[in-house]
Amino acid sequence: MQKILVARPIFPDVIERLKQYFDVDWHQGDVLSVDELTRRLADKDGALTAGDPVGAAVLAAAPRLRVVSNMAVGYNNFDMAAFNAANVLGTNTPDVLNESTADFGWALMMAAARRIAESEHWLRAGQWQKWIYDGFLGTDIYGSTLGVIGMGRIGQALARRAKGFNMQVIYHNRSRVAPEIEAELNAEYASKQDLLKRADHVVLVLPYTKENHHTIGAAEFAQMKPSATLTNIARGGIVDDAALVEALRTKQIAAAGLDVYEGEPNLNPDLLTVPNVVLTPHIASATEATRRAMANLAADNLIAALGEGPRAGRPPNPINPDVIGKARS
Numbered sequence: 001m002q003k004i005l006v007a008r009p010i011f012p013d014v015i016e017r018l019k020q021y022f023d024v025d026w027h028q029g030d031v032l033s034v035d036e037l038t039r040r041l042a043d044k045d046g047a048l049t050a051g052d053p054v055g056a057a058v059l060a061a062a063p064r065l066r067v068v069s070n071m072a073v074g075y076n077n078f079d080m081a082a083f084n085a086a087n088v089l090g091t092n093t094p095d096v097l098n099e100s101t102a103d104f105g106w107a108l109m110m111a112a113a114r115r116i117a118e119s120e121h122w123l124r125a126g127q128w129q130k131w132i133y134d135g136f137l138g139t140d141i142y143g144s145t146l147g148v149i150g151m152g153r154i155g156q157a158l159a160r161r162a163k164g165f166n167m168q169v170i171y172h173n174r175s176r177v178a179p180e181i182e183a184e185l186n187a188e189y190a191s192k193q194d195l196l197k198r199a200d201h202v203v204l205v206l207p208y209t210k211e212n213h214h215t216i217g218a219a220e221f222a223q224m225k226p227s228a229t230l231t232n233i234a235r236g237g238i239v240d241d242a243a244l245v246e247a248l249r250t251k252q253i254a255a256a257g258l259d260v261y262e263g264e265p266n267l268n269p270d271l272l273t274v275p276n277v278v279l280t281p282h283i284a285s286a287t288e289a290t291r292r293a294m295a296n297l298a299a300d301n302l303i304a305a306l307g308e309g310p311r312a313g314r315p316p317n318p319i320n321p322d323v324i325g326k327a328r329s
């Protein structure tokens with residue numbers, strides 16, 4: 001039987017599925033250190049990860065490893081150049097999380113714009129004595145301009161919801177989406193600078209890459225409206241968190257909603273000291289149904305990539321399909 005490592009706690013019934021095909025080493029404790037991950041992978045044919053960093057050194061120490069299946073759509077934890085050099089397949093879990101993640105983007109954006117977390121903390125602290133005409137004034141959503149940076153599948157799901165709020169949708173992306181998608185979403189392509197100037201609510205849904213590091217920092221906050229909000233449901237590192245703290249403190253922008261952070265799960269401690277930011281612990285895809293779908297899709301990818309099950313040899317979501325069928329190097 002081939003051996004696999006499941007590097008994270010996941011749904012036990014998914015582990016049972018994997019056990020039908022593999023000898024499973026299931027790590028259920030805290031996140032594995034790189035050293036421990038390397039050690040546990042040394043004799044494995046495949047692995048299921050969720051954000052664990054896998055690069056050249058880890059792959060070199062695991063000569064049998066042929067596939068690493070990430071339980072996430074984002075795979076910035078994989079060094080894909082190293083995967084390609086070693087002929088190791090990487091897989092991810094796109095699509096199944098689009099709607100839950102888009103819902104959550106809206107929840108964060110609305111919470112930031114309407115100061116929901118901030119006012120709730122104030123209420124819980126027993127500070128509510130009377131109705132105040134100018135208490136917790138926020139920024140409207142209905143009829144405003146939504147600026148989506150990153151118009152992939154989640155960005156599109158997010159933009160689709162804007163119709164019900166009568167919003168104008170502008171977007172920025174590496175390349176323009178197909179005209180029929182622009183028409184369906186009533187979305188106008190804009191340069192990043194134009195989007196930052198015009199949007200009332202900027203939402204980030206782009207993958208993290210070296211090029212996207214600090215896509216939003218001090219220079220970008222300077223271009224945004226003082227009434228604008230910024231929501232990040234993409235990845236930490238896309239926003240310069242220190243610059244964001246400053247922009248929130250000085251009211252250069254009105255508010256922010258963050259689900260992801262530079263260096264998470266550790267975050268810039270200054271973020272905890274500014275009231276006009278809503279902070280959640282990377283849970284945009286966290287509904288029971290969606291996390292189950294992600295776990296099962298990650299298992300499907302692993303099973304198929306290791307030549308087992310009904311899709312043997314044809315994993316549904318290969319990131320680097322060119323390595324399929326090539327000998328490990």
Ligand code: DGY
Nearest residue numbers: 071072073074097285
């Ligand atoms: C993803 O799928 O990339 C999410 O950020 C993990 O929930």
